[in-house]
Amino acid sequence: MSHFRFEGREISIRPGQTIAAALAEAGELALRDTRSGAPRGVWCGMGVCQDCLVTIDGEENMRACMVKSAPGLTVTRQAFPGQTAARSIGAKPITAGDLQELTPEILVIGGGAGGLSAALSARFAGADVLLIDERSVAGGQYYKQTAEGAGPPLDRQQREGAALVADVMASGVQIMAPADLWGAYAADLFFVTHNHQTYRIKPRQVILATGAYERPWPVPGWTLPGVMTTGAMQTLWRSSRTLPAKRILVAGNGPLNLQVANELAAGGANIVAVSEAAAGPGLRTLGSGLALALSGPALALEGAKLVLALKGRGIALHWATRLVAVEQGLTGLRATLRNQLGQDIFVEADAIALGYGFSPANEIARALGAEHRHDHDKGHLVCVRTAEMETTVPNVFAVGDGCGLGGAPAARSEGLIAGITAAGRLGRSVNVTALAAANADLKRHRRFQKALWRLFDAPEPGLSLCSADTLVCRCEEVTKAALDAALADGSPSIAEVKRRTRMGMGRCQGRNCGPLLVAHLAETQGRPMDEHAYFAPRGPLKPVAIGDIVSAGKPR
Amino acid sequence: MSLPSDIDVVVIGGGIVGLSTARALSTDGRGVLVIDEGRNAGTNANAGSLHVQMQSRFLRMYPDQIGNLEYSLPLYPRAVGAWQQLARDLKADFELKISGGLMVAEDAAQFAFLKEKAERERALGLDVHMLERNELMAIAPYLGDAIYGAELCVTEGKLNPLLANSALRRAVLAQGVVIATETIVSALEQRDAGYLVSTSRGQVRCKTLVLAAGAGTGALSAHLSVVIPTVAEPLHMNVTEATSPLILHLVQHADRMITLKQLGAGQVVIGGGWPARFEGPQAFPTVEPDSLIGNLSLAQHVVPRLSRLRLIRTWAGVNTTCDGQCVLGALPGHANAFVAVPGDAGYTLGPLVGDMAAAIIAGRDPGFDVRPFSASRFA
Numbered sequence: 001m002s003h004f005r006f007e008g009r010e011i012s013i014r015p016g017q018t019i020a021a022a023l024a025e026a027g028e029l030a031l032r033d034t035r036s037g038a039p040r041g042v043w044c045g046m047g048v049c050q051d052c053l054v055t056i057d058g059e060e061n062m063r064a065c066m067v068k069s070a071p072g073l074t075v076t077r078q079a080f081p082g083q084t085a086a087r088s089i090g091a092k093p094i095t096a097g098d099l100q101e102l103t104p105e106i107l108v109i110g111g112g113a114g115g116l117s118a119a120l121s122a123r124f125a126g127a128d129v130l131l132i133d134e135r136s137v138a139g140g141q142y143y144k145q146t147a148e149g150a151g152p153p154l155d156r157q158q159r160e161g162a163a164l165v166a167d168v169m170a171s172g173v174q175i176m177a178p179a180d181l182w183g184a185y186a187a188d189l190f191f192v193t194h195n196h197q198t199y200r201i202k203p204r205q206v207i208l209a210t211g212a213y214e215r216p217w218p219v220p221g222w223t224l225p226g227v228m229t230t231g232a233m234q235t236l237w238r239s240s241r242t243l244p245a246k247r248i249l250v251a252g253n254g255p256l257n258l259q260v261a262n263e264l265a266a267g268g269a270n271i272v273a274v275s276e277a278a279a280g281p282g283l284r285t286l287g288s289g290l291a292l293a294l295s296g297p298a299l300a301l302e303g304a305k306l307v308l309a310l311k312g313r314g315i316a317l318h319w320a321t322r323l324v325a326v327e328q329g330l331t332g333l334r335a336t337l338r339n340q341l342g343q344d345i346f347v348e349a350d351a352i353a354l355g356y357g358f359s360p361a362n363e364i365a366r367a368l369g370a371e372h373r374h375d376h377d378k379g380h381l382v383c384v385r386t387a388e389m390e391t392t393v394p395n396v397f398a399v400g401d402g403c404g405l406g407g408a409p410a411a412r413s414e415g416l417i418a419g420i421t422a423a424g425r426l427g428r429s430v431n432v433t434a435l436a437a438a439n440a441d442l443k444r445h446r447r448f449q450k451a452l453w454r455l456f457d458a459p460e461p462g463l464s465l466c467s468a469d470t471l472v473c474r475c476e477e478v479t480k481a482a483l484d485a486a487l488a489d490g491s492p493s494i495a496e497v498k499r500r501t502r503m504g505m506g507r508c509q510g511r512n513c514g515p516l517l518v519a520h521l522a523e524t525q526g527r528p529m530d531e532h533a534y535f536a537p538r539g540p541l542k543p544v545a546i547g548d549i550v551s552a553g554k555p556r
Numbered sequence: 557m558s559l560p561s562d563i564d565v566v567v568i569g570g571g572i573v574g575l576s577t578a579r580a581l582s583t584d585g586r587g588v589l590v591i592d593e594g595r596n597a598g599t600n601a602n603a604g605s606l607h608v609q610m611q612s613r614f615l616r617m618y619p620d621q622i623g624n625l626e627y628s629l630p631l632y633p634r635a636v637g638a639w640q641q642l643a644r645d646l647k648a649d650f651e652l653k654i655s656g657g658l659m660v661a662e663d664a665a666q667f668a669f670l671k672e673k674a675e676r677e678r679a680l681g682l683d684v685h686m687l688e689r690n691e692l693m694a695i696a697p698y699l700g701d702a703i704y705g706a707e708l709c710v711t712e713g714k715l716n717p718l719l720a721n722s723a724l725r726r727a728v729l730a731q732g733v734v735i736a737t738e739t740i741v742s743a744l745e746q747r748d749a750g751y752l753v754s755t756s757r758g759q760v761r762c763k764t765l766v767l768a769a770g771a772g773t774g775a776l777s778a779h780l781s782v783v784i785p786t787v788a789e790p791l792h793m794n795v796t797e798a799t800s801p802l803i804l805h806l807v808q809h810a811d812r813m814i815t816l817k818q819l820g821a822g823q824v825v826i827g828g829g830w831p832a833r834f835e836g837p838q839a840f841p842t843v844e845p846d847s848l849i850g851n852l853s854l855a856q857h858v859v860p861r862l863s864r865l866r867l868i869r870t871w872a873g874v875n876t877t878c879d880g881q882c883v884l885g886a887l888p889g890h891a892n893a894f895v896a897v898p899g900d901a902g903y904t905l906g907p908l909v910g911d912m913a914a915a916i917i918a919g920r921d922p923g924f925d926v927r928p929f930s931a932s933r934f935a
């Protein structure tokens with residue numbers, strides 16, 4: 001078995017493990033210290049939150065959840081702030097014109113369910129397609145694939161994804177991954193950094209398929225190492241076959257939590273409890289249960305199976321409860337679950353998965369000026385699109401969860417529609433039958449999703465579960481009390497709150513705290529929740545090393 | 557919020573100059589209302605560099621204005637002094653540091669240009685020194701191999717504008733000044749020895765009117781038929797994530813557009829006047845990728861260790877340009893109306909210009925011959 005070093009310790013690695021996975025398996029959940037000296041570990045597990053930063057072979061600020069383990073690496077826990085590596089010669093100054101230019105007919109951003117199917121259908125129609133993804137293994141969140149060497153596909157979901165990825169590879173779609181798309185300045189002007197080099201991309205059509213990330217859940221203790229999103233825990237398991245701890249609590253809202261609890265249990269975890277914020281299958285939701293069954297019998301059945309499977313494993317499922325606090329105890333994390341009557345249940349676990357819904361990753365669409373509207377039921381922005389998935393910016397299409405949550409099957413259908421249409425715009429023949437079928441499927445998937453939401457409907461707590469010292473901005477460590485103080489004089493705009501508190505100025509670039517703040521300002525000041533309510537999206541859309549941005553040449 | 561119907565002074569513009577003017581006027585015992593649109597303040601977007609030596613960007617771009625610049629030069633060390641005084645008065649830590657400022661040269665020709673510039677500056681009373689590469693590396697080992705030498709200006713420095721603006725805003729509010737933000741001025745009229753200000757939140761009468769609206773000043777003075785050719789210049793800025801102390805000084809370049817510095821909290825702020833543009837119906841200042849790449853490329857060339865540091869934000873801010881000099885004093889032909897727009901490096905000048913404006917309004921000596929700063933020069 002091979003190893004890397006972490007803080008003087010030998011960490012064993014299994015094939016397919018990320019740095020974060022190998023460290024978690026070795027019991028190392030605290031990966032760095034913040035400015036205030038608080039320990040942090042993996043939160044989002046998908047490259048968004050920037051909380052799992054470590055130093056790898058002297059290079060600071062590497063996301064442990066995104067970097068593959070390799071024998072011989074030296075990984076160190078990062079104190080705040082990090083230390084930049086010494087070097088005496090910078091690259092010769094360049095201009096944007098010196099960057100290599102790529103001119104695919106169709107650029108697809110995001111390699112999840114929506115992006116893969118968009119790329120594939122456009123390619124089938126004969127278009128020249130470039131697909132970009134931040135992760136090295138395509139598949140996105142729903143189809144997240146087992147990393148190479150970690151084992152065979154786990155289930156139907158992964159096999160379906162593997163087949164789709166294989167089809168895309170075989171089709172001749174060009175794939176650039178892992179690659180950070182950090183600049184979106186016009187429908188035909190993008191910048192991407194791949195393998196320490198930056199490219200200017202001038203596509204003729206663009207399909208955005210950027211997916212979603214999980215919402216923050218600001219309660220006391222939510223930033224402790226070991227508390228992570230359900231998606232992060234699922235990635236550890238599904239991609240790296242790693243359980244971050246033995247005793248696991250899963251708390252949240254929505255079916256993903258039930259699925260992940262079962263997966264982890266099947267993988268050998270001791271699921272101490274599952275907490276679901278929705279009221280549970282009672283009379284009130286019977287109607288939506290029925291609608292669910294009618295719109296997608298197979299999936300509805302699978303949902304019921306998830307609940308039964310938990311029962312079968314003897315796992316306690318607490319409906320209508322929410323996680324309201326986490327504390328570091330002597331023997332583990334102590335979580336408090338509270339029901340509607342205010343009664344508390346205390347649970348001890350070594351790791352906690354929190355899955356309280358998603359925010360669409362719409363930064364690129366918004367940076368391009370595509371119109372968005374607030375969807376009251378979904379609680380987030382949705383992208384305004386035509387039936388062909390085109391945004392209000394001509395030649396820019398958007399599909400999947402990034403446009404407003406819709407689920408993977410819908411994303412796949414939307415991808416098909418966008419791919420076929422975009423290729424048609426380039427003069428390629430349009431497969432009318434496939435288009436009609438995709439539209440029919442999409443209708444069904446949307447009906448299903450709608451019913452699903454009604455079933456899992458639960459009140460949004462906003463910041464009401466925070467105590468004075470709960471962090472409302474993880475990155476800049478802004479407490480609820482500091483936010484309250486900033487809001488106490490005048491009715492500051494979101495930009496002014498940002499300047500007063502530094503909320504949104506951190507490494508996640510406001511992805512975690514932005515939506516929270518928008519909702520809070522709407523609640524406390526009556527501000528509208530439209531697209532202008534959010535932090536203005538500006539490049540870089542992901543943090544990128546300066547040397548990489550200005551590198552036009554060969555890889556380092 | 558609703559506006560008071562009557563007040564001693566209305567200051568239009570809540571940037572560094574407007575707030576500083578309001579603070580001084582309220583210390584003098586006047587009732588002050590500050591009205592601000594809440595968009596496009598240079599004060600909110602600037603880099604927090606305290607400039608003293610003549611910026612090479614300015615010398616290159618506007619050679620015809622060098623005379624103006626030299627006339628104003630003695631203001632800059634004083635302006636830094638005003639910032640230090642403000643920090644003491646407010647008992648606020650806004651990471652103000654008189655770290656010294658370096659203007660680097662990459663070859664003998666640039667070094668000679670700086671040497672000549674330093675001689676003129678020294679004659680005007682600035683504390684500047686020329687450093688050969690070996691002397692330079694002793695105090696600034698973070699500079700790259702490409703750097704040949706530098707001019708050091710001892711009194712330059714930096715501060716964190718977000719902290720400074722917040723501290724000033726709180727102090728001004730505590731003194732009883734009313735600040736109306738997100739308020740748009742629609743008309744200005746002279747009425748019975750005073751002024752009527754019409755806004756999106758209603759009308760207010762005042763005895764004294766101060767126009768301190770940065771780039772928006774010209775549009776306001778036009779209501780009173782006074783020409784002030786302020787131009788809004790959108791500029792590009794970058795900031796990295798925090799790192800350990802690396803760059804001690806304010807760093808500029810003799811021949812290229814760059815300012816570089818590290819904030820107390822560890823982030824490196826990179827700017828230097830690269831252009832941005834106005835976009836859309838709201839004329840929102842928007843980043844140009846060419847500026848981002850050019851500016852960063854130069855930054856890692858000057859300080860190679862920046863290469864591995866990640867950029868986390870860029871933004872575009874609106875700078876005010878006019879003719880390099882302050883526009884400061886009575887508004888020609890309008891009793892009890894005044895204007896206060898800082899000259900180049902306006903954030904540095906902000907608190908000083910505010911104090912001077914308040915002195916002029918109170919009939920005190922502003923401590924500098926401000927006649928050349930009169931708006932009558934544009935008539």
Ligand SMILES: Cc1cc2nc3c(=O)[nH]c(=O)nc-3n(C[C@H](O)[C@H](O)[C@H](O)COP(=O)(O)OP(=O)(O)OC[C@H]3O[C@@H](n4cnc5c(N)ncnc54)[C@H](O)[C@@H]3O)c2cc1C
Nearest residue numbers: 571572573593597598599602603605770772901902903904
């Ligand atoms: C990107 C950038 C970096 C800079 N870096 C530095 C630096 O490092 N050091 C330095 O010394 N200087 C710097 N500057 C320049 C400096 O920021 C400005 O010169 C300075 O802020 C001017 O202050 P001000 O109060 O006159 O104007 P501003 O700060 O621009 O404030 C004017 C205010 O007036 C308001 N306003 C305008 N019109 C109206 C109206 N009609 N009605 C109501 N309100 C109105 C605006 O909303 C704004 O709040 C920089 C500028 C930019 C853009």
Ligand code: FES
Nearest residue numbers: 473474475506513
């Ligand atoms: S949580 Fe990342 S910037 Fe606020």
